[in-house]
Amino acid sequence: MRINRLFDIINYQIATYDKDVALAQKVMGEWKGYSSKDVKFIVDNLGLAFLSAGIKTGEKVAIISENRPEWNFIDLALQQIGAISVPMYPTISAEDYKYIFEHADVKMAFVGSEEIFGKAKIATEQNKIQIMSFDKLPQCTHWEEFMNTGESGNLADLDSLKEQVKSDDLFTIIYTSGTTGRPKGVMLSHRNIIHNLLAVEDRLIVPKGTSKALSFLPLCHIYERTGSFCFMYMGISIYYAESMEKIGDNLKEIQPHVFNTVPRLLEKVYDKIVSKGYELTGLKKSLFFWALNLGLKFEPNKSQGFWYDLQLNIANKIIFSKWREALGGNILQINSGASALQPRLARVFWSAGIPVCEGYGLTETSPVVAVSICNLKDMRIGYVGKLVKEVQVQIAEDGEILVKGPNVMQGYYKQPEMTADAIQNGWFHTGDIGEIHDGGYLKITDRKKEMFKTSGGKYIAPQPMENKFKESSLIEQLIVVGENKNYPAALIVPSFDGLKDYCRHKDIPYTNDAEMIQKPDILEKFEREIEQLNKYFGKWEQVKKFTLLPQPWGIETGELTPTMKLKRKVIHTKFAKEIEELYS
Known part of the structure; x- marks a missing residue:
């Protein structure tokens, strides 16, 4: 069976593997699975519900949620009627939601939780976007209620629309998190993703049809999303982790064969x-x-x-x-x-x-x-x-x-x-x-764009240096700075767990994070670490000074993108005083 559109994977999986568990999540402490046929039934009814709600081919619907099977259901249902999904990170601000809603001309949004609903409601105060929820919330329509509105629809109408969807048709607009400025809406077709999942199929060594995957990277990011389509195509059961904090527990429960x-x-x-x-x-x-x-x-x-x-x-x-x-x-x-x-x-x-x-x-x-x-x-x-x-x-x-x-x-x-x-x-x-x-x-x-020149005209490539310095058990996060300055320097967020281990080993009493990074013997230890790691770089590249910071950088605080890349401009702005002091 040939896969020309991504939603063809549903019928392909039924014909090839007919999984008892295609997708699963934990509900009230128990793993709840959806079979291949369950997925088809739900997705078809959702497709009919979208038609009943007046969503037309080419119109945009946002999905803002942590990973869960409902995410896939909405995504696949939209594809079948030629509508376009606009996935968004749950962690971004209401202001970012508003920008994307307006820029993408979003007509409807599906949100996972009450917290996300709150941000989406603020973002839609000035325009009429209907919001549905995956969790049961008193303020908006639950996705299952919405799905039930499609039960009286005609599957022949849905099949007719499916036939009109072509491989080169746009299926999603993904707004890249970006390390600077406003996000850009990347337009991807069915063909783009189908090529990719078929191209990586032979790089996955896990057995088809019988393997399990744990999923915890955001589905709104193309990496996990293409990965999930590949898993579905290969008949690999996808289990969604409860949260980042529960990954360790979920690994032991599910005993997966693969994860991204x-x-x-x-x-x-x-x-x-x-x-x-x-x-x-x-x-x-x-x-x-x-x-x-x-x-x-x-x-x-x-x-x-x-x-x-x-x-x-x-x-x-x-x-x-x-x-x-x-x-x-x-x-x-x-x-x-x-x-x-x-x-x-x-x-x-x-x-x-x-x-x-x-x-x-x-x-x-x-x-x-x-x-x-x-x-x-x-x-x-x-x-x-x-x-x-x-x-x-x-x-x-x-x-x-x-x-x-x-x-x-x-x-x-x-x-x-x-x-x-x-x-x-x-x-x-x-x-x-x-x-x-x-x-x-x-x-x-x-x-x-991250390479920079020192005032001496020497190029500095910060990423390899940052990766090397993070090999230290004492360094959690680090950014190399020094554009147009006469030497490179660094802002360092210590690994406070590593620092506590070091202090235990050296019988140094540990008070609190902010106090410890001011102590002379701790600063001397970091100087020795930097000196040791500097040996891997040319003289012009070596970090001459550094500052230790008491708080880790995060997505919510703005220093990291949702895929945990450094937002360099944000860090330079937020810590301008600390950077300036490195050169005073």
Whole structure:
């Protein structure tokens, strides 16, 4: 059966796998599953309900919710009538909602919770947008009530509309979170996403039809959304995590075979594991760090000799087996994307029998451009893998990665000048700097717009430096600054868990975070850490001064995008005084 539109996946899954659990979420402490046929029944009725409500082909409907099956139901139902979904991050402000509602001409919105409803209501005070909810709220229509209005509809009418939807039709407008300015509406077609899910299918090594995935990255982001379509196509059951805080519990309950993540979450998993290692004593502690040091030397595609292999085998039995159990015990593949993965994390996880495959792409490329091949022979740590089929890459003279292929967006909604600037002669300009190495492996070295010059005329690429510095167990977040200054400096948010472990180890009484980062012996420790890590960089790149900050950067406080990238301009503005003091 050929997949020409994304909603064709529903019938494909029924014909090929007929899943008992296609989608699942936890309700009142119990996992509630929807079969492939349940999904079809609900989506068809929702499609008829949209027709009854007067939603027409080409009109826009917003989805603002945490991950849950209802998200997929609305998305698929809109596709079937040729309407266009506008997904939005639950975490953004009411002002951002208002901008997107107005810019996209949204006619209706579905919200997950009361908190989101409150923001959406503020955003729609001046225009008439009907709001429905996934949670039962007294103030608005519940999605099931809305669905029931479609029961009297005629399926023949729905089938007629389905037939009119073409592969190249626009199916969604995704407003990119952006690290600066107003978000841009990326227009993606059915064909864009279908190409991508078919292109990555052979990079997923999990068995079709019987595997389970845990989903916790936002569905409004193209990475998880394309991933979910791929899972559906491959007959992989999708279980939605209860929350970011419950991921550990849900992993143990579901015992998934695969999940998608961002490096920041893997860093937190790693830091938690190492923190527990510091709590051990005697022989157990020695064995833990012996195993960890073995892992840090691991190379997936090189033989390191009989003695190393023997030691690693022992480490896997007595130490790393517990890591795998903490992830549910069945993990065959973890896909990491959205930002750069620290090589040491890839080494350690692969050494522990937990394959972490890095990939690269953007919303504008649906998203995947390149992704790792998930086996020891073809894996290259520090690279984002090989290009997926039918995608071409050129490296421009200034090092920028240019992409061409069926995955490249239709353009930015209502912004033809910006579209023309981004796509020139069929090549999408990514804004990322990279290299292609022997065998076609792609390496990302920096963001074009994030590179800066010191007053001495030397170029600084901050991303590789920031990733290296974050290898320290004492550093949670860091930004390298110094544009037009005579040396680079850094703002550092310490890992306060790591700092507490250090203080315990050194018998230093710990008071509170804000006080500890003022203490001379703590500042001296950070100076030694920076000095040690500076050795990996040229003299002109080395961080000469730093400031420790008492509060972590977050999405809600504005320093991070919803995919946890640094909003550099925001940080420069908020901490202008601290940056200025680094050069006074």
